[in-house]
Amino acid sequence: MLLAALPNSLYALVQRVQNTNPGETMDKSGKDGLLGNKIAAGVLTAGLVLWGANRIAHSVMSDEAPEKPAIKIAALPSAAPAQASKPAGPESILPLLAKADVAKGMAFVQQQCAACHTFTQGGANGVGPNLYDVVGAPMFAHTGFSYSAAVKAKAHGNWTYDEMNEWLYSPSNFAPGTGMSYPGIHNTQTRADVVAYLRTLSNRPVPLPSASQIKSESEEHGASAAPPATAPAENLTALLAHADPAKGKALFEEQCTACHTIAKGGANGVGPNLYGVVGSKSFSASGFDYSDAVKPKAGKPWTAARLDDWLKSPAAFAPGTHMAYPGIKNDQTRADMIAYLNQNSASPVKLP
Ligand code: HEC
Ligand code: HEC
Incomplete structure (x- = not known):
């Protein structure tokens, strides 16, 4: 992994040093071969030190490919602030x-x-x-x-x-x-x-730069995300019958806890506390300041089918919602989530 990120020239040197069997060098190539190796190793060490310093300075994230070759030492901002070839931004x-x-x-x-x-x-x-x-x-x-x-x-x-x-x-x-x-x-x-x-991370997130873009975007998805409300219902019944709340819980912990608590009496965060949400009046958690996008929909109970719609794509369900979460695209995963949410309730509803 590290080697893969080495600039080509250094990588070639590494290969050269690694591929040379020391014993063979002594016997067949004599001193010159060995000297060559030493020089190569010296150059390599110097190169690695420079390269390493540059790497540390940039300390590029592991899951992100460096955009520029790591060898471009001149681009170090602190080392060459007055450099004419400043990165274009x-x-x-x-x-x-x-x-x-x-x-x-x-x-x-x-x-x-x-x-x-x-x-x-x-x-x-x-x-x-x-x-x-x-x-x-x-x-x-x-x-x-x-x-x-x-x-x-x-x-x-x-x-x-x-x-x-x-x-x-x-x-x-x-x-x-x-x-x-x-x-x-x-x-x-x-x-x-x-x-x-x-x-x-705000009770009133600032608007996205291109509201029209995001809207047409969610409408594109909406075409399939908001199909005739009856069609998916039968499907959902079958999916709920096989739902695995433990899987729902795992996903919740991974993707929802940044914004939601689910324990009874838990605090509202970026999103409202979700204890007892299944079957409750939607968008009505006390003390939570909902977006104007969902306010017109408030009060209507969260049936499994309606939650399914919401969780599939919050932005399609209520364009402009503050729940900046892309949605759960997999049908079974949504059913798992609904089953999990339903467990966290004083009086779980009987799911279809
Ligand atoms: C090693 C510690 C450190 C790390 C890691 C770090 N920051 Fe910072 N961040 C700071 C410090 C210190 C400041 C204040 C800057 C100053 O006073 O010069 C700051 C300031 C900021 C500000 C401006 C805040 C304001 O009040 O206007 C933002 C935004 C920010 N950081 C985002 C991030 C993000 C996003 C990441 C991760 C990608 C990150 N930081 C990683 C230490 C860090
Ligand atoms: C980035 C923050 C964020 C994430 C992540 C997030 N939510 Fe939300 N959620 C919100 C906000 C904000 C609202 C209130 C919507 C509004 O006001 O537009 C909300 C509302 C809800 C509601 C309706 C609650 C009510 O009071 O009727 C449910 C249900 C919900 N979220 C479930 C989830 C689930 C399940 C996940 C994970 C798969 C999730 N959310 C991930 C921020 C988030």
Whole structure:
């Protein structure tokens, strides 16, 4: 894996050293062969040190292919700030946001950012500031966090998608000397996923950049996601009969707990507490501030069929909903989830 990422020239050297049998070299090639090997090894070591330093400086995420060859040492922002060939800046994430994968963004953030940041409402500042409600908020202005002078100089107005894109692409380019020692997210889709997730960490997420785009998008899916309401019902009955609540629970823990609690009396988070949701009046959890998108639908009970529709694609069910979750596309998996939700209730409904 590491070898695969080595620049070709170094990789060739590694191969050369590895492929040469020392005994053979002594016997047949004599000193010259050995000397050649030593030089190769020396060059290799020097190369590896340079390469390693560069790798560490960039510390590219394991699940993300480096966009530029690792050997391009001159591009190190701190080493060559005045370099004329400064990276041209990140690709825009605006066209990607509507379709971004919030669940992936969440997983990425938990892996890469949680060491320094908390994401819940009222969460403590750590090495970095709490990031609840950061998109659209005043830049570098979270209460109680002491920011570096480097970013204070860059703070102007509120975080737009464009600025968040640039910051996350390379914090040290955005604000040389920033205290956020993180190399940046160079993959554009990953940046879009992360920003789409950060956007959801709010009681009032800022609108997506292209509401019309996201709408036509969800309508495309909606064509198949909102079929005649009777057709899937029979199917759902069969799926519920075979539903596995344990699988639903596993998925819930993986994909829903960032926004929802399910225990009795659990707090509302980004989304409402879900205890007893099956059979209850929809979008009516006390103390939760629902989006205008779902308010017109509030009060109608959550039957299994209706939940099935919602969970298949929240955005198709209620365009503009704040539940920025792409939906559960697999029919059986949705049934598993409904069975699990139904277990978490004082009075589970009899599922069809
Ligand atoms: C090694 C610790 C560290 C890691 C890892 C880290 N950050 Fe930060 N982050 C910071 C610090 C420190 C600041 C404050 C910057 C300063 O004062 O220069 C910050 C600031 C921010 C801000 C601006 C917050 C504001 O109040 O305006 C955002 C947004 C942000 N980080 C997002 C992320 C994301 C997303 C990730 C993961 C992809 C991440 N950070 C990873 C330490 C970190
Ligand atoms: C990124 C945050 C987020 C994730 C992830 C998420 N939800 Fe939600 N969920 C919300 C929000 C916000 C609402 C309220 C919708 C609104 O106001 O538009 C909601 C509403 C709901 C409702 C309706 C609750 C009610 O009061 O009637 C159900 C059911 C639900 N979510 C289930 C799930 C399940 C199951 C998952 C995982 C497969 C999930 N959610 C993942 C944020 C999220």
